[in-house]
Amino acid sequence: MNDVLKKIGELGVVPVVVLEDAKDAAPLARALCQGGLPCAEVTFRTAAAAESIRIMTEQFPDMLIGAGTVLTTEQVDAAVEAGARFIVSPGCNPRIVAYCVEKGIPVTPGCCTPSDIERALEFGLDVVKFFPAEAAGGLKMIKAVAAPYVGVKFMPTGGINPGNVREYLAYDRILACGGSWMVPKDLVKKGDFDKIQELTEEAVQIVKESRGK
Numbered sequence: 001m002n003d004v005l006k007k008i009g010e011l012g013v014v015p016v017v018v019l020e021d022a023k024d025a026a027p028l029a030r031a032l033c034q035g036g037l038p039c040a041e042v043t044f045r046t047a048a049a050a051e052s053i054r055i056m057t058e059q060f061p062d063m064l065i066g067a068g069t070v071l072t073t074e075q076v077d078a079a080v081e082a083g084a085r086f087i088v089s090p091g092c093n094p095r096i097v098a099y100c101v102e103k104g105i106p107v108t109p110g111c112c113t114p115s116d117i118e119r120a121l122e123f124g125l126d127v128v129k130f131f132p133a134e135a136a137g138g139l140k141m142i143k144a145v146a147a148p149y150v151g152v153k154f155m156p157t158g159g160i161n162p163g164n165v166r167e168y169l170a171y172d173r174i175l176a177c178g179g180s181w182m183v184p185k186d187l188v189k190k191g192d193f194d195k196i197q198e199l200t201e202e203a204v205q206i207v208k209e210s211r212g213k
Helices: 003-011 022-034 049-059 073-082 094-103 114-122 138-146 165-169 185-190 193-210
Strands: 013-017 039-043 064-068 087-089 107-111 127-130 153-156 177-179
Touching: 003 013, 003 039, 003 064, 013 193, 022 039, 022 049, 022 193, 039 049, 049 064, 049 073, 064 073, 073 087, 073 094, 087 094, 094 107, 094 114, 107 114, 114 127, 138 153, 138 165, 153 177, 165 177, 165 193, 185 193
Parallel strands: 013 039, 013 177, 039 064, 064 087, 087 107, 107 127, 127 153
Antiparallel strands: none
16 A cells, blocks of 8 residues: 555545635645544545645645546646646546556546455555445445455445444555545535634544544
């Protein structure tokens, strides 16, 4: 496992961020850092993604910033050029995974079936995103598919919230959980970054409690 994924594992939770306007990137990054979670997966669902990543990495160089919802190799290039240190995709697209592996870019593809996992294993990966986590069967499904693949760890994303994240984190095959509950779009839009910091602090506390730290 590479150093980026090890760091993600130490944090336990990856905030999944959707930014409509790059002006919100710096105050959001500050709220996450002050809340104790210096990490973000900025999704490429909006036109502001690359610029938001650039702002975060330039103004908060100690943050671990990645790009999510990456669907093309062009988006990989744009994300990495902006400063992203890891790539997350919703599915296990062989073209994107091969491109990232060839360039030495940490990539976590979305998987929810044994076939998906085996495709990721073909590329030498040992961490996969389990997506959409709750809709695809949640922790029960992860435990079922994890059994044959003893060296694989999972990053469940999709439907993760304060009510179920403890259960996920208690399972030793979960590297970290991706979630957006501490960075809801309505709070970002309102500019309520104090509340985002508060929710982030609560998320950090949940990780500590779940892992007995």
